[in-house]
Amino acid sequence: MLNPEATLRSLLDVGLDHYLVLSALLFVIGMVGVLIRKNIIVMLMGVELMLNAVNLTFVAFAHFAGNANGLVMTFFVMVIAAAEAGVGLAIAVAVFKRFKAVNIEFFENLKG
Amino acid sequence: MGSDIFEIGVNFAKMAAVFLLMVQIVPMLVWVERRGSAYIQNRFGPNRIGPLGLMQLLADAVKFLTKEEFVPESSRRFIYYAAPVIALIPAVLAFGSIPLSSPVEVEAFQAWGRSWGPYVFPFQAFEMGIGIVFVLGISSLGAYSLLMAGWGSHNKYSLLGALRASAQMISYELGLGLALVGILLVYNTFSFSEIINAQTGALKFSWWGQPQTVAWLPNWGIFFQPLGALLYFIAVFAETNRLPFDLPEAEGELVAGYHTEYGGFKMNMFYIGEYGHMLVASALMAVFYFGGYQIPFLSGAELKSILGQFGYSPTIVSLLAALIMHLALLLKILLFLWIFIWVRWTLPRFRYDQLMDLGWKTLLPWALANTVITAVVVYVMRVAWR
């Protein structure tokens, strides 16, 4: 951090760290989405963003270690995330049909 | 992209040429459709402008460009404008990854004081090792342009048409993908070039481990996967929203479906996108099931040796062979495009529930059965004897 030339060189030499930082940023952005948004479906989209960040981590490790286990894990995470998105959307649709609202503050009290 | 300036320049020119090829086939296709449909319906088509009506498309283009551009007042502007553009992008990207001819080999030559090494230029805009999966993925992005067009128009009928069209598209993608899994099982590879190279010469298959040859049939994919070819062809009609599956964009059903609120050049871009998808579908049909750019019974090496007898340099021989095989592919593509047009003006349209029934209850089980049968047959006839 104190040596500008070394910092510049490490910035330009794209390695595993860069992909991990990108993935961490995406994860935190997804987390922020889940925290501050009030619409159920947008919160689901934040979760999808977090899962994609995790996928990026796995693929980056698989590439830089030459190991195919990371890709297998990515495959599984992708399938499970797609299934979970389907279930979440089905629940959101059912909730909307019953209560006519998708704003999560409407559901903050557990009394039905 | 390439190691030196010659290669980079040729690659750029190739990308532009493939894009222009697709965009230029579309007006010809519209002419074929109008004259062909007129011939089928026993009437004249456009025959006043230019010889045989060939300039009709030019006149239509001028008309489209000079029409008043209207935008619905309460539409969502950005999405409304972006939808026609996004209709065109998947077709172009998918067409760019299909090999249109055999690779051109340029041997080392001397120019401008340095020697340029031997190159091999694949005859496609860019090369992907995972050809089939990439094309499937990119063409499934076409559903977004429908949804954006329907929603951006702020119109109930457009939205309904768009939802129907995209639901139809993603339903038939399943059948399409499964029909292509049969091809993957038979040829063991994702890349288009290898599938095409495996379809040379006369029909060769292994019968209980013994290789057999049928000398009077070409080694095409359709003989290995007849059911798969039929399923693929039907699914691709639904993917491109072409009759008999064009309920979402039919006139008189939902006004004009998702492109109700589009006029002038924006609607033209939708049509270019639709014909572009038709072109990609025909090219894929030719590549998977009809040998791609190979001339039947004449492999690329034999063609090059025939041409080499005229005494040309190897570069010119390779270029001429590539051009001849490209013409062969274009002939096959034109045949399938004619079949698309022919079916459009022959069959009546499906109702929406009939359409979805066909996709989920007929096409999907048959595609699954095709996959299972192909796997069993490939194992018993080929793999078990290794």
Place this chain on the structure above:
Amino acid sequence: MDVSALMFYFFAFLIVAMAVATVATPHPIYSALYLAGTMVLLAFVFIGLGAQFIGGVQLVVYAGAVMVLFVMVLMLFDLQREVQKVTAHFGQLLLKLGGASAIAGTLVGAITMSSPMVLTRPGSPGESAPVISTLDLSRMLFTEYLLAFEVLGLLLLVVAIGVVSVARMKGGTHAQS
């Protein structure tokens, strides 16, 4: 500066911009479209990282099916009564954003300041990583991870049945009905 570094920064900038737009746009459909764009760009990054099959699957599954489902569901909802889009209380908002930034800072700091990781892989350290072919991936899926693969298929079947039965409940999607 070589081409791959340029491509990485180009894609990384676009991905982060679209992800922030996903979270910050008030209207949910624009969020969904930005998220679809993020996933397409991520697919290209995967292809650039040599995981070509995974990039293709990302395009087919995520960008081509899951996000289309999101967009279709959002278009069916009548969202006129959607007034509260973000956490109302400004203090809470600040706390949440501050906490998230702290986590981000910790993660990024941990990644950049950790010692260079020694990744064991076959071959000399100088050469580029071998491209993992789809054959290796599928061989692993069908031998080492076969149980997980089959359980995944079962999971998908259960999810398909569950989704159809949950979404078939009575009721309209209009806010006024």
